[in-house]
Amino acid sequence: MNSLELKYGCNPNQKPAKVFMQKGELPFSVLNGHPGYINLLDAFNSWQLVRELKAATGLPAAASFKHVSPAGAAIGLPLSDLLKKMYFVEGLDITPLAAAYIRARGADRMSSYGDFAALSDECDAATASYLAREVSDGIIAPAYSKEALAILKKKRKGNYLILQIDSSYIAPEFETKEVFGVTFEQKRNNLQIDSTLLKNIPTDNKFLPQDAQRDLIIALITLKYTQSNSVCYTENGQAIGIGAGQQSRVHCTRLAGNKADTWHLRQHPKVLNLPFKKDIRRPDRDNAIDVYISDEYMDLLGNDNWQYSFTKKPTILTKDEKTEWLHHISGVSLGSDAFFPFGDNIERAHKSGVNYIAQSGGSIRDDNVIATCNKYNITMAMTGIRLFHH
Known part of the structure; x- marks a missing residue:
């Protein structure tokens, strides 16, 4: 099949709508439900994200998407007893893949309401059982166990959208889209994100432990599929605050930092x-x-x-109690999809316990940004790459 009719476009009045391939077959199949335009935008962006997280870390990965940006993304590290209580999953069967999605969903549960879920690996029964409890519009994964598929097909009165992606599919080198009757073409952003991007550290503090490198890579891969401008705070293998689609970078940093603060305060x-x-x-x-x-x-x-x-x-929970609780937070990593133009971004990041930063560099005020990092003994890598996504 090389085309598929959709429910409608971005809005119900935008009919008819469809997706199609210029050459070859569609790289996915619909196992249940009827997809819409935004469903598929979420699905394809989120699939690329989790596929790259899995390749970069070797661990199962998951994402929770809303309106073509991740509300959360994570890898399948074990959940501590504290996180199990915080995520309301005490007593559940939790596989590594389920842990990845629980983490992704738990980064910003309000934003994840009605999300599109993406999994890097075959969906197992434990992950499907957790997802069955949540308000979600659909899921994309490379495969489903028999038990998982049966669980998910009962969701939303049998209308839950279930997509299976061909994991061997490789997109063409160039991509196009049409806006106002004008066709745009560009080379696909197939940049590989790994620890080699973290070698240039211009700050006085050059200590960058393995866990922080992993978390910075998670942040950068997440930003690669987040509407720009964007900033992502990460900790212990998961996003804890994502600021997307803001016109000012410091507003991204504040938005994501406020979400990270809320994530930490939920552990109070x-x-x-x-x-x-x-x-x-x-x-x-x-x-x-x-x-x-x-x-x-x-x-x-x-x-x-x-x-x-x-x-x-x-x-x-008084203002003083919140301030005291957040004052002891440290070890947080932060990625930015482009350079920080002013040190105010670092000042805001410091308030949320950030010790490690990865950003492109290249601002005429890099010296001010570096000096602000040195003021707080923050390690900052300049990647030399920009990750705008529109």
């Missing part, structure tokens, strides 16, 4: 022990956690909205 004992009602829906629970962590919680207490989520009124 007061958050881990919130008295949720037993019948609360997962999305409502996730929203309540974000509100509790934010400054909006004072309003929630004042109008008694807490009764919708909790069995009793939780004690406030």
